[in-house]
Amino acid sequence: MPHNRETGKSLMPLLITSMAVIAPLLFILGLVVGNQLKAGGSLSADSLSSWLSAIATVAIAVLTFILAKETWYLREAQIQQLAELKRENIRPNVGVQLESSQVGVNFVNVKISNLGKGIARKVSFTFLDRQGNQVTANQDVVVDKFFKLGIFRLGIESLGIGQVFSSYVFSFFDLGKDLKGEIFKPYLSIAIKFEDIEGTPYTNTFAIDFAQFEGTSELGSDPLHKMATEIQKIRESIGKVARNFNGRIGVDVYSSTDRQEEANETRKWIEEQRGQTND
Numbered sequence: 001m002p003h004n005r006e007t008g009k010s011l012m013p014l015l016i017t018s019m020a021v022i023a024p025l026l027f028i029l030g031l032v033v034g035n036q037l038k039a040g041g042s043l044s045a046d047s048l049s050s051w052l053s054a055i056a057t058v059a060i061a062v063l064t065f066i067l068a069k070e071t072w073y074l075r076e077a078q079i080q081q082l083a084e085l086k087r088e089n090i091r092p093n094v095g096v097q098l099e100s101s102q103v104g105v106n107f108v109n110v111k112i113s114n115l116g117k118g119i120a121r122k123v124s125f126t127f128l129d130r131q132g133n134q135v136t137a138n139q140d141v142v143v144d145k146f147f148k149l150g151i152f153r154l155g156i157e158s159l160g161i162g163q164v165f166s167s168y169v170f171s172f173f174d175l176g177k178d179l180k181g182e183i184f185k186p187y188l189s190i191a192i193k194f195e196d197i198e199g200t201p202y203t204n205t206f207a208i209d210f211a212q213f214e215g216t217s218e219l220g221s222d223p224l225h226k227m228a229t230e231i232q233k234i235r236e237s238i239g240k241v242a243r244n245f246n247g248r249i250g251v252d253v254y255s256s257t258d259r260q261e262e263a264n265e266t267r268k269w270i271e272e273q274r275g276q277t278n279d
Contacts (some may be wrong), residue, residue: 090196092120094159096206101168110146110169114159118196123156126191135188141178142186142210145170159194186210 093116101107114120127135127143135143137153146152149167156165176183189207196202 087196087200088117090118090198091200092116092118092159092161092194092196092202094120094123094192094194094202094204096125096190096192098169098208106172107168108170108172109166110149111164111166112151112156112159113164114161117161119161120159120194121157121197123159123192123194125152125155126193128189128191130187132189140186140188142170142175142188145175184211 092114094112094114097111097113098108099111101109125146127140127146129135129140137144137147146169149169151165151167159165172183179185187207187209189205192204192206194202194204
């Protein structure tokens, strides 16, 4: 409906120009024909001059009409380019991807991100099978894993520019039990519907084929996760050593007198050992 209204507005100046060109042309032709009928059909020099003037006027009118037409077409193209540029500057681009967790390759996170230049509103998700039929809850094991997250059931009201939502969604260990070992058989696609701030609708579709995960492995582990794990182990070890059974910190306190007595005893022991050696 808005597109038809814009088209009508763009054609209105062209119609006005056409009427402004055709009206004088018809008036001149009427005068020439009237003079010709009064003269009894004879072609005099004046009538010939009138006909030539009329033909020249027609040629000028046609050229003016063509120029006006091309001018309005160019203006319409510029308006469309400006509208498209404006739309691109506010166009969102919502995407979904699966990625391995830092904990391990068998744990999978889902990441929803807006990579466009505008805010995405009224984001909704629809799951489809290989034939393009919609899959709802309790119809597919993998889809049920996604539906545990309310974001896939209820959608997202607004997703800002560059905003990312990430969450753990499933592990291949649990999925293998649910699928009875057929981990790499499932296939599904996610249709994402969303709007920009002006209400223009968009749709993105992402296919997820679990066969592509077959043979996936990793060497080592994430350094940050490994460091956090080691720090946690050190903290637990220090806690066990520093605390006794009643939760109090066990601390041995030495004074300067205690240290001096310990030094004298050490010196005395060394001298005794030297005397036994000399004997």
